[in-house]
Amino acid sequence: MSAQRPVKLFSVLAIRAAFDRLLPLWQQRCPQVELQVEWAPTTRIEQWIADGRRADAVIVTTEAMDRLVEQAVVEAGSRRELVDSTIGVATLPDAAQPDLSSAAALKQSLLQARSVGYSLGGASGIWFKTVLERLDITQAVNARASTIDEGFTARLLLEGKADLAVQQISELLTVPGIKIAGPLPDELQKVLSFPGALFRNAGRPAEAAALLAFLRSDAAREVFQACGLTPRA
Template sequence: MVNNYRIQVFSALAVRAPFVSLEAQWAKQHPDTLLEIEWNPTTVIEKRIAEGETADVVILTVPAMAKLVELDLVSASSIINLVDSQIGLAMLPEAEAPDISSTEALKNALVSARSVAYSLGGASGIYLQQLMKSLGIEEAVNSRASTIPEGFTATKLIDGSADIAVQQISELLTVEGIKVIGPLPQDVQKVTSFQAGIFRHAKNPDAALTLLEYLRSEPAKKAYESFGLRFIP
């Protein structure tokens, strides 16, 4: 069937993994409406929007969404809460997982790692840099770190560049052939909340609203939770 409509979406990477099944279900329910999703870290999406790019729907962190509302680029009345996301660590399945149950244990694990992979452009990577600085291990870890500008840090486990990857747990689980060894300890955990909203000048606002309603549905909730994301009631 020829698609009659399309919904353009800018989305942060943290919710990409559950969208594999969500897009398939959407296609069955709305065969005449194509989803065109561009996946980037929040910082990259903010830069693109600042340069004048736009879409129909945007999925971003709560602070980033607030900025778009303030700039009158996204309609405040359209915004919905989606999920909370935790940062975690991953390794290869056969690797012996270090203790990361406390802040001190985490510190030792990061310093002892052959190489730690993190994203310079992602919310988790930006936070990790702040955390390492506060723990006094920034130089020790970064001297051997495997950083990427954006994307999925666990790919660095697969290609052998790193033995620990740090990112949102849902993003780690996007990469096959790895294991998540746990979230950051609670006292240094940073939970990131994500929202979706409709651009003020969306080309297809009605279709965009239908998509947002779908993203709050029970199938969507189950998809989020299967990848370690907490649905926000």
């Protein structure tokens, strides 16, 4: 192991399941490069950065990355498009499956649920609030909702706190013992994209750039797809 400090990455939770599977392959290719990853929703990562915290690289939503480029926090030329992610709904495996075929069907499924679980701080949860507003059921759903500040909403299913969990499909799949009911209807879907980039004055820019390149490799693309993500061209 190198005596140098680890390469530090701030990353969204959406790619965590895939990243955990990719880490052994990365270690085989670059055994001398130790990684230190801090996982959080984009909103939390942006707050870290606003507070002055830095790493070598960062993976956040496209909108957040655009802001970081504009603020010259990251090197614009280092930006690499990684994956797209869709939002979906999960249940316990033996539960009745909700109808997600249309906006109207989703509305009825949400209203019929004992409790809907979602994340207040994650990008999917922020969008789900918009979905509830569009369906005009914010008050009705939130009166019985089970929310978390951040983390994986499918855990609420296993804890008996919700019978529907809404989050990015890649995040739902992080929790074993649940079933993906399907994506949100097209008319209410939001595809979230996640690029990575290097911070300005990164301590280990070459190694961080190699990590982002690895996350665009054919091997990484296969794992991302298996984990419910769509690799970017």
